[in-house]
Amino acid sequence: MIRTIAQFELLKLFKTGKIWTLLAVSQFFLGFVFYALLREYQLSAPQYLTLPGFPLGITEKVIHPFLAWTTLFFFLITTLLATQTLTQERKSQTLNLYLTSALSPTHIILGKFLGIFLAEFFLLLPVLIMPLLICITNSIDVGHFLTGLLGLLLLQTATLSLAFLMASFSREPLLAAMMIFMTLFLLSLLEWMGRFLSADYQWIMEFALLYHCKNFLSGIIDSRDIIYYCFLSGLFLCASILRLQQEPRMNR
């Protein structure tokens, strides 16, 4: 049943044309970012080669920041899609089609989550072709690239589940979108705040969303980062399911 709901989500997204618009916007914006990073690298590459120690390669100077920009850009896409699938459906009462069917809240949330995750993956695929284009004339650190991609997917899972929870609280899509974006922004800001605190309080950085992605982007797989994202995703999805179970009470 989760697969059926996910298929229905994808059908709706592709039929409205929203996914194509998002694809065009993401290709335009991230294409521009990629071009700018590559151009800057080309201009300053001779300097990097003369750096003492080991010189920085194209993976560190182009792909690493490009994946970081992609992460930030997908915060926006996650916000939009999560709002669309829960808050907008509640507002237009199409959520009642699910709630009056013999479907459990677990099926509804997980099905919708899977649908939106696959839609985001569809948007991400053409973006990933850009760094791979470098392989035509140059060589990249494939391990580094794949680790960054894994980090990106784990972060996306966590942000999407958080967005689902936030979207399940509101009836107004605009309000929900603002709530999601503010929460993602604040969770990312924890890292920045931690830098200004004394060493005793630097543990606060451990809760920051992007903090745990840094290792992946640097080509390091740390089990603590994987556990963090899996825990966060599980927690927010469970909370979203519980929230949907309370839907009749919340409708009062």
Place this chain on the structure above:
Amino acid sequence: MHNDSLISAENLTYYKRSTEAIVQNLNLVLKPGACLALVGPNGTGKTTTLKLLAGLLRPHQGLVRIQGAIGFLSDKLPLYPELTINELAKALAKLRQIPKDLQAPRLDKWLHLLHLERHQHQLIGTLSRGQQQRVGLFQALLHEPPILLLDEPTQGLDPEQITDFLSCLRDYKPGRTIVFSTHYLPEADLLADTILRFSNQGILQHDPHDCTV
């Protein structure tokens, strides 16, 4: 406890803004074959009662027991304008777990009965209000649930379509329970066994066959 009833409600009470009771101490027992009409002006609690029975609202007091799947049509049509009737129907058939071999005949049957065959490949958003209302009814009836809860189902239909639809519901009624709301008493008289008349003063029960209030 009524074991043979498809819907039962005990002391159902629902407040608006925590003080104003919209539905108060409503008791219902609806057995298979029963049809209940909720009649009254706007804002007297018909939609709230239907949503309470459908489990979309939780009562402040009392209990609702439902036995079996429900088909629900709300006052605001829950439709996706970007999909065609056919796409929506196929998706709903899967979501409502209609056996695979029954899906196509069931789709054809209800498209035919609701005069939607010609429009099945048309986007729902491009249909007229009356046609969209029929799509709303189609989604409620597609899985042929034992319990049908319809909020103003004839809204937007022309007189001929209303007659067709009411006769369609009459055929559907045996062995099932239907609860529907309407503004028009004659419509309720045609189909319902029991009529609940909603007014600002409360709910009055009215049996159309002996006309006692």
